[in-house]
Amino acid sequence: MVAVPGPSAVAAALSVSGLSADRYTFLGFLPRKGPDREALLAQLAATPRTVVLFEAAPRFARLLADVARVAGADRQVVVARELTKVHEEVRIGTAGELAGYYASHEPRGELTIVIGGAAPADAMPVGTDEAAARARVLLAAGVSRRDAVGRLVAEFGLPRNEAYRLITEL
Secondary structure (H helix, E strand, C coil): CCCCCCCCHHHHHHHHHCCCCCCEEEEEECCCCCHHHHHHHHHHHHCCCEEEEEECHHHHHHHHHHHHHHHCCCCEEEEEECCCCCCCEEEEEEHHHHHHHHHHCCCCCCEEEEECCCCCCCCCCCCHHHHHHHHHHHHHCCCCHHHHHHHHHHHHCCCHHHHHHHHHHC
């Protein structure tokens, strides 16, 4: 995946994230510590919208650890580093996975983090078998992979990345 240069790192990061970009919240740089930081992290954890943040490289591992702690280690996260530059890098995973990675690999450069929204409160947990069965039906009916992903997200409340992974594994 490669981002196309655009007006800002926010638009470029959203374009390569695979997460919902129809409605998102941009919080910029979070406060370094204190109650304001905790309040914004709590807001981030509860919002159903995709959230985009900036963070400085020396504080990045701590931010991911905080996101995993407050929003859950299984929250979908995309880290976009040095977008549209020579050392561009995009990492996709869960908050827990990426927090672990960046705890031992200090990043450099400009960092943008895209965090998937919270599952709707009325979304029922779904087993992978049920979602996979629905995906097979959709694909057999000629629905495009992209549209099938959208339907799985809407019908089952799956994170977009999880729905993509499910579709590509079939």
